[in-house]
Amino acid sequence: MVVQRLQAAALLLGPLIFAASPFFWIDGHYGVNGGMLIALSMVPWVYGLIGEYERLRECAPRAAGLWLLLLLIGMFGSITFGMQGFFEEVFGMVDRTALDQLEDYPPQSLFVLWLPGPTFPLSLLVFGILLGWTRLSQRWVAALICLAAIAFPVGRVLRLEWVAYLVDLLVIVPFSQLAWCAWRRAGTAPTTS
Structure with missing residues (x-):
């Protein structure tokens, strides 16, 4: 029950921390604080989503397993973009200079930023589709x-x-609705000794 409650809280905490990041943008750049918040938000958010993976796995094991892989790649990409913003400000490169420097490393930046970066929103799309398909949440949530x-x-x-x-x-x-439902489920889950 404790783990399920922590995962339920993480389903809300992750998006809330992520949503705080634009408040710290500097002329449209993440900066140290915004980048840090993006990177940090991924830990609770993905922890909460792993709890949802457990539910999805019961209804659609293959699809849920592939979605989990996509989610982890997306988490990596989001953390990388957050850290990119963090280090831009640390090294005083808050204009196009930092991104222009990535052109010197095309294959590396492709695998570190450009491919995994968009994977997190893609994993959210797949998650919503899976929730709707399995009917594990209300349709409006999906x-x-x-x-x-x-x-x-x-x-x-x-x-x-x-x-x-x-x-x-x-x-x-x-995600607040998912967190609330997960919190309630955790309260009614049988305890094991």
């Missing part, structure tokens, strides 16, 4: 997660704070 996953990159690519705030709110709403 639909909002899919919509949030599609809008997620827009909030980050445009680097407009108000867009990022709206998209992050769109992410928080279904």
